[in-house]
Amino acid sequence: MVVVMLPQASEEQIAEVDAKLIAMGCRTQVIHGVKRTVVAAMGDRRAVEAMGLEAMPGVEKVVPIMKPFKLASREVKEENSVVSIKNVTIGGNEVAIVAGPCAVEGREQLLEAARIAKAAGAKLLRGGAFKPRTSPYSFQGMEEEGLKLLAEAAETTGLVTVTEVIDEHSLEIARDYVDILQIGTRNMQNFRLLKAAGMSGKPIVLKRGLSATIEEWLMAAEYIMSEGNKDVILCERGIRTFETYTRNTLDLSAVPLVKGLSHLPVIVDPSHATGKRELVVPMSLASVAAGADGLLVEMHPDPSKALCDGPQSLDPELFGQLMASLEPVAAAMGKTIH
């Protein structure tokens, strides 16, 4: 941590900052330049951040040196984390494919989607039972009925299931029916939910917030991990930018970047990121080439009848083409799909 003093800061103000840092257990050095003095401090960033140094008289700004996340950091754990559940691993040598409809809409629709996913080689099934919708007038999900259908689909097909939870209540219910819980983009900084996820005993897919920095995203993972849950799977799903041709802007550089900063697995959701069916296949291939550990893809037996996200959902035929085209790219990366 480097505390930059204002040009007009007095010697007394500099001494006060220095003393406060020393009192917190930091080793400090005061460096006098021609125009400005800086106080460099080595110590626990988190303790120092709580000190309110920036509000002290004479301080211009505080520049952090260390990263704020710890448990999620590769500096703390060097080797890749691999999440294992049933016959599936995420973060290892296999590219994990999670496929299924935006929302569970009914028994026939979900079981059909599960059959298609399995036939094409996917090992995980997604389906939303609690839907956070922008409009109060839109379909809000089948709730527990939807979860029961997911459990039935899992039993029938052997697929591992993923569903979004939107508060502590829905998390409590979903725990009993599905294998992996997902925290959506709008809840990435719902800190109560993150803590509950940390105590859930289930692997968590943590989507990046719509305008979350890499650091905030890893801090959200830190919330979950600090409650004892190490099975966090990060999911890049596009950020909000000025570009409106796509629903969001897929920040694919985040994949190798986060894999450098953290040991956690990173998957990509090209469906929400782009919002356009015709971009899902190329961006899926690109994700795997960028080093992603898996994909979360919206697929519906009949997208034109979907209650949500139809325009970005693959139909069964396109999904089959996706799975076929992924194989050689995964192979080029030294990975497998199945």
Place this chain on the structure above:
Amino acid sequence: MVVVMLPQASEEQIAEVDAKLIAMGCRTQVIHGVKRTVVAAMGDRRAVEAMGLEAMPGVEKVVPIMKPFKLASREVKEENSVVSIKNVTIGGNEVAIVAGPCAVEGREQLLEAARIAKAAGAKLLRGGAFKPRTSPYSFQGMEEEGLKLLAEAAETTGLVTVTEVIDEHSLEIARDYVDILQIGTRNMQNFRLLKAAGMSGKPIVLKRGLSATIEEWLMAAEYIMSEGNKDVILCERGIRTFETYTRNTLDLSAVPLVKGLSHLPVIVDPSHATGKRELVVPMSLASVAAGADGLLVEMHPDPSKALCDGPQSLDPELFGQLMASLEPVAAAMGKTIH
């Protein structure tokens, strides 16, 4: 709603889209251009949006014409809404000043802040008891103890109190202690919380999400209002952009824009928007000149000891200067501060 067909769309596909719209109760017109056909439909946007038209074969895009919010819209209610609570009105001829610390830190700190706020002419007191913090290692708030102190401060000074709630649980507790509940920027699309706020029987300050569009913000208000709560106060608090000199970018144009689209009162939080104490006074003046119905300002008896947001908190002296400089600007706008 205008459905734009692809250049290669067949007559059959056009007819299917048209038929689907008519079946939903829309009046339609099919317009054949040189390169493209469009189907124009007049009807209930919300019903049409649920139809999944964009996923139908032959459709290029769907362009909405009507706005998606209803209860929050000025088309539905022409005159300004005024929220009244105790001796305070928000949305009328008075500029409402809400002042106080980021977090309730203790009895002395809060009562002192309340005294300073009242002495300078503010009528509302803010103070956080449940703090959503980016880091799990930061101070998370005094919770119910903090709320009790807010209630004591209200009793002592007669100030109207505002506090943030972060989930249904904290909302249930806070209802018993404070006058106005605030939904923070990270929870603007926490739809469960919005619904609970709609049933709380308390006025709600609804902060704009960090990357929420105007439309999403008004849709969040619509969630609250659709549960029967008409007392929604919108609060602009800065959006996330590429600029890093300020904590966020205060989107002040949103004030007159939203007041044109909606009848709800709009206030501004210049403290979180800028993150810099020296910008709070000029941006407060600018907010009032832009037509804001009030201000939410962080003020701390001793900012250098604040447990959060010290750098952007006004000290008592600066707060007094703010109140003094606001008067002539409010007068120029035909409004009063007290």
Place this chain on the structure above:
Amino acid sequence: MVVVMLPQASEEQIAEVDAKLIAMGCRTQVIHGVKRTVVAAMGDRRAVEAMGLEAMPGVEKVVPIMKPFKLASREVKEENSVVSIKNVTIGGNEVAIVAGPCAVEGREQLLEAARIAKAAGAKLLRGGAFKPRTSPYSFQGMEEEGLKLLAEAAETTGLVTVTEVIDEHSLEIARDYVDILQIGTRNMQNFRLLKAAGMSGKPIVLKRGLSATIEEWLMAAEYIMSEGNKDVILCERGIRTFETYTRNTLDLSAVPLVKGLSHLPVIVDPSHATGKRELVVPMSLASVAAGADGLLVEMHPDPSKALCDGPQSLDPELFGQLMASLEPVAAAMGKTIH
């Protein structure tokens, strides 16, 4: 400048960085922390930036401490700069109003606009003769014919004229006809043009780039000033964000922020920033309340016939209302309009 070394950096790599900094004339201190070593250096930032330290082995990142601009900085010149031209000052006690059409379209249109501007109390006239247009098929401006009309309008009314130049060629021509040259948002980093503006002998209005940071904007001013031209007027005109209800997002906090960092005058263009006529008046008032030294406002005798930017142009009546409503706000700020 603080050089943060990677955790695995060798003692040799640290020594090399230190030696390189010393060789550049910096005073350095090497600070060993538990996980990382940093090398703090006090010296000329510009020299150090050219050294490529970030590419040296063992270096994680380089954190600058000093600001990169010099001539534009308030640290170098404490008192406000005031640009004087004819009977007008910009940056002093008077709020400068520049009004006129987006484009010079013809003699009658421009002279009528000038008459309206003058009658309402404006002292400066704007009008574009070289128009940078997104589409090659749009109206590109009257070029030298337009400049002659500006000169005629100036002679007739006594107004001070402002026009945009888009390259060295148009700058050379415009110098002979108008009082103040403007560099537009798309050319803020056209460095050749900035240098030419620096040698033009004319005051320059420098608009902020669509996605320029405050620092890049001040560095563009530095380009002009480093060629000997001290008469730079900065103009905030909105930045590009995700919000689409307005044409751009007016970053009004930039006004007090830049006036803190720099001694240069700052004006605001609420017309391009918002793109909506009904927002121009409130944002003009807000700009003056935020401390702006002037306004650049689009006004057209008949906006529905304007060849560009009609939707954001004030008509004569609205312009009169703007001028009337500005007076009390300026007075509240201790300034005058006339």
Place this chain on the structure above:
Amino acid sequence: MVVVMLPQASEEQIAEVDAKLIAMGCRTQVIHGVKRTVVAAMGDRRAVEAMGLEAMPGVEKVVPIMKPFKLASREVKEENSVVSIKNVTIGGNEVAIVAGPCAVEGREQLLEAARIAKAAGAKLLRGGAFKPRTSPYSFQGMEEEGLKLLAEAAETTGLVTVTEVIDEHSLEIARDYVDILQIGTRNMQNFRLLKAAGMSGKPIVLKRGLSATIEEWLMAAEYIMSEGNKDVILCERGIRTFETYTRNTLDLSAVPLVKGLSHLPVIVDPSHATGKRELVVPMSLASVAAGADGLLVEMHPDPSKALCDGPQSLDPELFGQLMASLEPVAAAMGKTIH
């Protein structure tokens, strides 16, 4: 084009809009809804855009239906455009690799870079002679001396050369020395330069502006093409967003998106997009998997001595690894590198 009228628009105002559209040669239909009337018009978008409809009384907004670009559009030319120069094609079955230093710094440096590029299998050499730099105090390029070195390198190695031009003057000089001219991100809307490029007789690499939408980028290509130059190569190089861990945010979805909208070849610059050497290899692989027609990669014989962009430049060893790892990914996409 759909003109949405305000709820309070009079019949007369609607008739005026309709009449104006008909006078421009449009076929129109007036559609009366419950709350609003819209006027749908089929005709030449460009003509209609110049009409200023949005400024007419009673008009709420104008919604365009057609895309504004023509020559660059795939609707006008269905098959892929392939740019051929010497023994190189861009846009066909081969992935074109352009490699070389940010700036030409001297004879030895450039010839060494050319040797390394050729040895590893690249067919094109980049090197900047005119450098647009944020600071007036940074190295501004070797200008014509640098171009001569590029020409020498081309003669020695047979590589095709690419260099950036920053104004009409530098374009005139560069034409005589290099094969392909590049227009940089800061000049994407320097319309004079675009027109000059259109008349240059050379293939043009057109980088996307820092905050340019897809549509603005294609309109910039339209400027070049409307002067008769069909050899435009689009280059995605990252856009500006709130994320600061990377220099920019590589918008890789733009590759398949633009290839759908346009017939022009699209290449990617992962070096400027990420600003970090360790992200260049994964994002190069991802680009090819997303369908890019080529890569523009910064490579320097000794990045720690580079005068610009050292931190993002590959050294010879990393560049060799990149070329080796690209082969299987290109093969998976049915393409070749050599």
